[in-house]
Amino acid sequence: MTAHPRAGDCIEALCAKFDRNTVLVGEDIPARNMADTSFLPRLRPLAVVRPDTPQGVADALAICSAHGVAVVPQGGMTGLAGGAHPIEGAIALSLERLQGIEEIDRAAATMTVRAGTPLEVIQKVADDAGFFIPLDLGARGSCAIGGNLGTNAGGNRVIRYGMAREMVLGIEVALADGTLMTSLNKMIKNNAGFDLKQLFIGSEGTLGVITRTVLRLHPQPGCTMAALCGVDDYESVVKLLSGARRGLGPLLSAFEVMWPDYWHAATVRVPGVRRPVEGDHAFYVLVEAQGLDEKLDGERFQTWLESQFETGLIADAAIAQSKADALAFWRTRDAAGEFQTVLGPHCAFDIGLPVAAMDDFAQACRSRLEAEVPGCLSVYYGHIGDGNLHIVALVEGAATQPSSRINRIVYETVRAFGGTVSAEHGIGTIKKPYLSFSRSPEELALMATIKKALDPHNILNPGKVIDLKAEAAS
Amino acid sequence: MTAHPRAGDCIEALCAKFDRNTVLVGEDIPARNMADTSFLPRLRPLAVVRPDTPQGVADALAICSAHGVAVVPQGGMTGLAGGAHPIEGAIALSLERLQGIEEIDRAAATMTVRAGTPLEVIQKVADDAGFFIPLDLGARGSCAIGGNLGTNAGGNRVIRYGMAREMVLGIEVALADGTLMTSLNKMIKNNAGFDLKQLFIGSEGTLGVITRTVLRLHPQPGCTMAALCGVDDYESVVKLLSGARRGLGPLLSAFEVMWPDYWHAATVRVPGVRRPVEGDHAFYVLVEAQGLDEKLDGERFQTWLESQFETGLIADAAIAQSKADALAFWRTRDAAGEFQTVLGPHCAFDIGLPVAAMDDFAQACRSRLEAEVPGCLSVYYGHIGDGNLHIVALVEGAATQPSSRINRIVYETVRAFGGTVSAEHGIGTIKKPYLSFSRSPEELALMATIKKALDPHNILNPGKVIDLKAEAAS
Structure with missing residues (x-):
């Protein structure tokens, strides 16, 4: 894809519509808009x-659409799959100036926010108002809520x-043709026709650009x-998970499992991570309840843990006696964030x-990695209660990582195991070659049908998530 | 709409494909398939x-589609908005024989079921396996899970x-052209492309016919x-709701509010309903926690209730000391089910x-009902925590109810209040004239776009939920 023949006209029209702070070209384009976190x-x-307004986002889309110029929606640029990464010949439509909390409705327990607002700001404002936003991830300081919704963050x-x-009640979206669809529902029950917001959550900016949202607030x-x-x-481990679901019920807030290879990398290789339990175990499980x-729930947690110990499910356990303890436990899990520094590229x-x-x-x-990629170390950990596993794999000391071989082996094994x-990271461009490993031809065809219906000229984040037949043929 | 010119050929093709127990015509058509519960x-x-198989449903749709004959999907026929009600010139595609539980996965805490299975059967099987299906409604004995999903039941x-x-992880759907799209995901986190199941949940059979689903199981x-x-x-009342959210957190399982006019109708007019609290109050609130x-949670509930009493939010309260008490409390709320008998048509x-x-x-x-419909009694009650209100309105003793006047007043007031x-009942045909009271032209246009994309020949439950422009023109 090269620059679109009408791109110059399109930029001219954008400059005519918006002020100089809204449209940046050439050398004025900041580095932040040139890459996301997908490497x-x-x-x-x-x-x-x-x-800096929802209508402005819609107007920009209308202009790009009229000129047939593609658009890449951008938020906090923290995505790992390439969803917000620029595309050649396309304009970046950034939500970075569409920020702010518009309303907190205490009776409905909702918050209406603009899409470019960083998650951490939203968490803080909710907290100050006596509420809790449960969505939380490492990039909280820089990721934007629009991107969290666009990728259906976990x-x-x-x-x-x-x-x-599950945290969204209402949404406002700028559609491909520049229509601003405002659907800022605050009601938990609303079955007046199709639930349109579901289309845009998790579709990574390929069906529309989220401009505002109504979030559910939870009690602290x-x-x-x-x-x-x-x-x-x-x-x-599986029995302990069942036991935690039964014994802690809706209080259970995390069930993180670490395999021994991970445990070793996290507690031996990453500096300053202590081992809350000693000895060698087949698995290390971090259980958290809110x-x-x-008094009541602390007692409940202790009693539950003892019962699991007595039935022999747990070989050894440490229970946090303080916030510092809990943080130290989480350090073993969050150590993964430092693998880049400690283990190198992976x-x-x-x-x-x-x-x-x-x-x-x-x-x-x-086994496959060890057999087919000599010297490959792979470590395993994840949110097991949600069926979510993370893997870090590398050949330590290699000049360049055999990424494509590693990717193929991992994703082929995923396919074999259904x-x-x-x-939770989305597809973007990085995982697009493997989407068919997890989705049937019927599912992929329906995704393409929806994409074509909502974005008939394929200007919204083209080439991300799914390939359209028309595109493949060009 | 009259019988489609190719209807005869279509039925012939269906008879050739299926056995005599699968295709019923003429006098063999049972009364159950001639009406839902929408009057x-x-x-x-x-x-x-x-x-009696998912592929059979898809095959039936392929045949109807090939002949251009419309289809009305039918489940337990308990819908109140007309979603499953027959349409003239259309074939009823009933899921009544597609029943059964296919699997319980204890580790994943999921259950895979066929769409025609009654909700009560699913509840019972989950219970026997030591799990809990939280979905529950009055029609549990006869409603089918496919219809529960199709209407996004509350x-x-x-x-x-x-x-x-929120209870669905995976889905299988027969599409308009007879494609069977199997997407029986069991993972809580799955962001591999668009979340297709969301399209079909709550779309009342206008976009596809649900054949199987994977449900989340909860601990008992x-x-x-x-x-x-x-x-x-x-x-x-609003402060008490906030207090219940904070004080009972995720244990809060119901917050039902009854206005005095409802309370009077339920406890004076319906036989056998006793008043758990005496005296006249502005509101009656049923709070339930699971x-x-x-010991621990009973104490917590009691302490919380006392604190609300001390702050003056509650004027009087009765706390259930037994299952019988709790049932008696729910009787005041469930008495609405007997208004048809006690108050007459409404x-x-x-x-x-x-x-x-x-x-x-x-x-x-x-006020508007009393002013504009002489003699109109209206009573108010509902799931306030979810923003859901029910109303029963009637002119007692009237030979025929002024339904259209009452409908218009109620829905106009809904529109005025946003x-x-x-x-939770869906739109069907009964509420279709009022859909635009709650949805903007942009929302309605997008619904039509989706409908046209998934059902280009408008054979799936045509005329339900939304009107298509092409149809309106015919």
Whole structure:
């Protein structure tokens, strides 16, 4: 794809419509708009348009649409799959100036926010108002809520609160033709026709550009309990998960499992990570519950943990006695964020699998990597309660990583186990070659039908998520 | 619409494909397939096709599609908005023989079921396996899970567990052209492309016919606490709701509010309903929480209730001391099911409103009904925590109810208050004239775009939910 023949006219029309701070071209284009966090090579978009009103976003789309120029929606640029990465010949439509909380409705327990608002700002405002936004991820300081919705972000507390999708009541979207569709519903029950917001959540800007949203607010948790457990076999891990669901019910807020290879990398290789439990175990499980009342729920958590110990599911366990303890437990899990520094360049995976099959998968994947990629180290950890596994794989010390071989082996194993190539990061461009590993031809065809219906001229993030036949033929 | 010219050929093709028990015509068509529960006049479909496999449903659709004959999907026939009601010149595609539980996956906590399975059967099987299906509604014995999903059913425990939509992980759908799209995902996190199931949930059979689904299983609640409170003003009701969200957190499983006119009708007119609290109050609130442990959570509930009493939010309250008490409390709320017998023919409404505006709405609606429909009694009650209000309105003793006048007044008031004309019952045909009261032209246009993309020949439940321009022109 090269610059569109009418691109010059399009940029001219954008400059005529918006002020100089809204349309950036040439050398004025900041580095932030040239790449997301997917490690794809930097690319300068034709122009960056960054309106500061929802109608401005719609107007920009109308102009691009009229000129047949493609648009890449951009938020906080923290996506890992390439969804917001520039495309050659396309304009970047950035939500970075569409920020702010418009309303908190205490009776409805909702918050109306603009799409470019960073997640951390939203968390903070909710907290100040006495509420809780359960969505949380490492990039909280820079990711924008529009991108969180566009990728249907997950995070650590999905087991209790669901994905980003479950936190949304209303949405406003600029459609491909520049129509601004405002659907800022605040009601939990609303069955007046199709639930249109569902189309845009998780579609990575390929069907429309989210401009505002109504989020559900939750009550603040009164207390948090955490334990780190050593478990001796995978069957016991699965039983412990069932036991946590039953014994902690809706208080269960995280169930993170770390395989021994991961545990070693996190606690030996990453500096400053201590081991809350000693000895060698087949699995390390971090269980967290959010309660209402320190006394009642603390007692409940302790009693539950003891019962799991007595039945022999847990070989060893440490229970957090303080916030510092809980943080230290989470450090073992968050250490993955430092693998880039400690282990060097590597391939990182976000996949999903049926819970029961996870360990078989890990064994199969590790064996194939070791056999087919000499010197390959792979470590396994994840949000097991949600069926979400992360993998970090690399050949330590290699000048360049054999990424394509590693990718293929991992995704082929995912396919063999009936898993998903993306649990929470989306598809973007990075995972697009593997989408058919997890989706049937019928599913892919229906996705294409929807894309063509909502974006008939294929100007919204073209080439991301799915390939259209027409495009493939060109 | 009259019988389609190729209808005869279509039925012939269906008879050639299926056995005599699968295709019913003429006098063999049972009464159950001639009407749902919307009180629309009975209508005999051209034929009833009732395949007993998912592929059979797809094959039937392929045949109807090839002949251009419209199809009305039918489940338990318990819908109140006309979604499953026959259409003249159309074939009824009934899921009644596509029944059964295919799998319970204990590790994933999922259940795979066929669309025609009655909800009560699913609840029972889950219970026997030590799990809990939170979806529950009055029609549980006869409604089918496919219809529950097709209408995105609600019920009493939405405040805790969400709508039917939130309970679904995977889906299988027969598309308009006879494609069987199998997407029986079991993973909580799965962002591999668009989340296609969302299209079909709540679209009332206008976009596809659900054949199977994967449901999330929840742990069984360990105990249930309930209180019936008298509250003296609406501001206190809203504060009590906020207090319940904070104080009971994720245990809060119902927050039902009854206005005095409803309370009078339920406890004076319906035989055998006792008043758990005496005296006259402005509102009666049923609060229910599901806990894990009788001792801990019973104490928590009692302490919370006392604190609300001490702050003056509650004027009077009864707390259930037994299952019988809790049932007696729910009897006041379930008495609405007997209004048909006790009050006679009436108009019943399922609407949604912003929580803060509910009492203002009730006052405005009642005033207009009394002023414009002489002798009109209207009573108000609902799932306030979800923004869902029910209304029963009638002129007692009238030979025929002035339904269209009552409908118009209620829905116009909903529109004025920014509410939704359907909270949990769907649109069907009954509410279609009022859909534009709650949806903007942009929303309606996008619904039509989706409908046309997925059902280009408009054979799936045509004329339900939305009108297409092409159809309106014919």
